[in-house]
Amino acid sequence: MDEDKNNTETEPVFTPPAARRAPWRLSLATFGVAVAGLTACGGSNNNAAPGNSEPPAAITVANPAGSCNALAGTTVPAASIGLPTRGAAITSAALQARDVATGTPEYCQVQGEILAANAADPAIRFQLNLPSQWNVKALQYGGGGFNGTLITGLAVISNGPSDIPTPLAKGYATYGGDAGHQTPGGTFFLNDQAAANYSGESVKRTRDTAMALLQSYYKAPPWKVYYQGGSKGGQEGLYAAQRHAGDFDGVIAYYPALRIPSLTLAWHRMWQPAYRTPGGYPNPAKQALVKAKVMEACDLLDGLADGIVSNTVGCAATFDVGALRCPEGADTGDSCLSDAQINTFQTAASPMEFAFPMANGVTSIGGFPAYQGGELSTWLDAAGTGTAVASYGFFDGIIKFYYYKDAAAISDGFDYRDWRPRVEEMSRDFDVSNPNLDTFRQRGGKLLMVQGTTDMLAPDSLATAYYKSLSDRYAADLPTFMRYYVVPGFGHGWGDFQSTWDSLSALEAWAERGAAPTNQITVDANAATRGRARPLCEYPAFPRYNGSGAPNLAASFNCVTP
Incomplete structure (x- = not known):
């Protein structure tokens, strides 16, 4: 088939009345009615059957400058957005020239605001990038941390190799948002709608707004819509798969913070013995001691001394922190741990059992990988104050602003048992621990979840x-729509093995051609060990050295089950 004959040439979106030459060119006022069937169903292309289908020809915009400029100042009606809003307003639209040096194609950069149903509540800022040559696919980028920063959708995918093209360069329409606030720390929790957007609602509002604009700009819906993100962004991807299962054909979720309320309690719990118990803080030398002893006991359990603990199950049975106890349990120097310091590590490494169940019947969390090479700097700082570590910033902000609703409150003495109704409410709203992915699966959705073994923020457990x-x-049916990879030595986006992988290409092959991921390889991006590769093993397998091959080649390792 001649591709050129199947390219759709479009005129400016939301064409001004004076420029309309045909009745099918929709004004913004009628747009919501015209696509009501699409947005009400909540799918990316609900006329297409789930699973494999022939990809449509690329769409070429005939008049990119005119089409792009026409978007500025327009609005998207609330009827096109599946959750309550007052619609969306386009604040700017400008055609960006092709950049040969970076590989960025010509595209229309659209920015706007999704207006809250209550005018007193904050808007969601978003950016949508519309390539002049569209591959008829869309990709939503997730946020991170407390969000509050505009995600532009211009970057490489999360943890992607630096030498692959960006999704925009591949022809994707890409987009992201700020999740509905621009405030520091956790202060946005003081506004209920901002908190709801942060829980995951902003993903739906941003996605639906983007779909409405895509339909109008290209006069066609996207063939495939994907989502990718890590940490909070990973939580958002699972939120969409569970609660708005018709919205995405595939989701990539890296180290997902999938139970934020539980993480808050766990971070708070493991912080206390280190910074509020006399003698409980292990200084940097003692932190290094624990990691060195873990490596000494466990590094070779995967067949190769490479500074990575791959066999974490074997390590749990081998490493004994008690062997590092100082005489009589007193702090006698940096070559051992006092009883108080051992308690600090044990608290982090052991599960936290809750006094009452969280959403979906969850009764515990943890432990954290303190004894498998965990990145201790996200929990234990160099100064011994604890206020500069990432975990403190999160739990302190949530406790102050979500629970106490008071910026002057002190989070140290927080006891979640006194706040049971509020804890349960947050768990219902924020947790994405629901195993019911029936609708996502039935629509042909594919899920890739990637986790590192040394993540002390969102642990592999x-x-x-x-x-x-x-x-x-799902038992034996789970591999038909989901892959879960665990990467040894990888933490919360960094680590002794800084994992990179072209997850989007793997997702495309599976969602579009039915080719499930097999024999995937992850490559280390750390400067000192750049280029060393390992097989990307599906849980519960880990990469074990075969004993003879080049240690930096993935082919020298086999995925084995503990």
Whole structure:
């Protein structure tokens, strides 16, 4: 088939009345009615059957400058957005020239605001990038941390190799948002709508706004819509798969913070013995001691001394922190740990059992990978104050502004048992631990979840617990729509093994051509070890050295089950 004959040439979106030459060119006022069937169904292209289908020809915009300029100042009606809003307003639209040096194609950069149903509540800022040559696919980028920063959709995918093209360069329409606030720390929790947007609602509002604009700009819906993100962005991807299962054909979720209320309690719990118990803080030398002893005991359990603990199950049975105890449990120097310091590590490494169940019947969280090479700097600082570490910033902000609603409150003495109704409410709203992915699966959706073994913010035990709940529900059917990879030495986006992988290409092959991921490879991006590769093993397998091959080649390792 001649591709050129199947390219759709479009005129300016939301063409001004004076320029309209045909009745099918929609004004913005009628747009919501025209696409009501699409947005009400909530899918990216609900006329297409789930699974494989022939990809449509690329769409070429005939008059990019005119089409792009026409977007400025227009609005998207509330009827086109699946959750309550007052619609969306386009604040700017400008055609960006092709950049040969970066590989960025010509595209229309659209920015706007999704207006809250209550005018007193904050808007969601968003950016949508519309390539002049569209591959008829869209990709939503997730946020991170407390959000509050505009995600432009211009970057490489999360943890992608630096030498692959950006999704925009591949012809995707890409987009992201700020999740509905621009305030520092956790202060946005003081506004209920901002908190609801942060829980995951902003993903739906941003996605639906983008779909409305795509339909009008290209006069066609996207063939495939994907989502990718890490940490909070990973949580948002799972939120969409569970609660708005018709919205995405595929989701990539890296180290997802999938139970934010539980993480808050766990971070608070493991912080206390280090910074509020006399003698409980292990200084940097003692932190280094623990990691060195973990490596000494566990590094070779995967067949190769490479500074990575791959066999974490074997390590748990091998490493004994008690062997580092100082005489009589007193702090006698940097070559050992006092009883108080051992308690600090034990608190982090052990599960936290809740006094009452969280959403979906969850009763515990943890432990954290303090004894498998965990990145201790996100929990233990160099100064011994604890206020500069990432975990403190999160739990302190949530406790102050979500629970106490008071910027002057002190989070140290927080006891979640006194706040049961509020904790349960937050768990219902924020947790994405529901194993029911029936609708996502039935529509042909594909889920890629990636976790590192050294993540001290969103530990591997968290993602693994969710995977096990999915496995309990779907058993042998789970591999038909989900892959869960655990990367040794990888933390919360960094680590002794800084994992990179072209996850989007793997998702495309699976969602578009039915080719499930096999023999995937992850490559280390750390400067000192750049280029060393390992097989990307599906849980519960880990990469074990075969004993003879080049240690930096993935082919020298086999994925084995503990």
